[in-house]
Amino acid sequence: MITLDVTVDQGRLEDLMRLAVKSDKPPMTGAIKFHTMFNLPPGKGDLSDRLNLNGKFDVAQGQFSSPEVTGKIETLSRKAQGQPENQDAGSSISALRGSFVLDNGVIAFRGLTFSVTGAEVALNGKYALEKEDLDFHGKLRMEAKLSQTMTGVKSFLLKAFDPFFRKNGHTELPIKITGTRAHPSFGLDLRRKEKEKEKEKGE
Numbered sequence: 001m002i003t004l005d006v007t008v009d010q011g012r013l014e015d016l017m018r019l020a021v022k023s024d025k026p027p028m029t030g031a032i033k034f035h036t037m038f039n040l041p042p043g044k045g046d047l048s049d050r051l052n053l054n055g056k057f058d059v060a061q062g063q064f065s066s067p068e069v070t071g072k073i074e075t076l077s078r079k080a081q082g083q084p085e086n087q088d089a090g091s092s093i094s095a096l097r098g099s100f101v102l103d104n105g106v107i108a109f110r111g112l113t114f115s116v117t118g119a120e121v122a123l124n125g126k127y128a129l130e131k132e133d134l135d136f137h138g139k140l141r142m143e144a145k146l147s148q149t150m151t152g153v154k155s156f157l158l159k160a161f162d163p164f165f166r167k168n169g170h171t172e173l174p175i176k177i178t179g180t181r182a183h184p185s186f187g188l189d190l191r192r193k194e195k196e197k198e199k200e201k202g203e
Helices: 013-017 067-080 152-165 190-202
Strands: 002-012 028-040 052-064 094-103 106-116 119-128 133-142 170-180 184-188
Touching: 002 013, 013 028, 028 094, 052 067, 067 106, 067 119, 106 133, 119 170, 152 170
Parallel strands: none
Antiparallel strands: 002 028, 028 052, 052 094, 094 106, 106 119, 119 133, 133 170, 170 184
């Protein structure tokens, strides 16, 4: 058994991601600080299946390598600021932090937060290293009202729903990220919001 207490104050996210993803090009780059307990039991099999990590990380000025993902992040930032058609608004540079546990080839994330100008995403979920499956659920918190994320008729129709998702001066939407790393699926998680309401009634 190899057991280490690892602390990195000035690391590169892309170097670490090469251990977790199969593609030659890391999906995200940036400066990272992290601390983790490292346990590697003896035995045969892939390193990722035997390795156990338990720690937390903080990424500053993170940038996505994919132009498609970068475009989606910029669009999210513009809408979150209530400027969906302003091409000069929006940012793809983000802050990313959270806690993680790697066990049996699956990374479980807790308190994972991701923020860009105008919006913050808070998630809990899992990422399978072998199949690269994603299963995350959480909340999107925006500065703008729901109706301000759209223009024209859509904006007008959404005004009726603004009060339902407005909380403490921000818009909060339940979201989920599923699919795979190469083909992620982003969507609203309305069933989870219904469950939360039922839980609040029960309390």
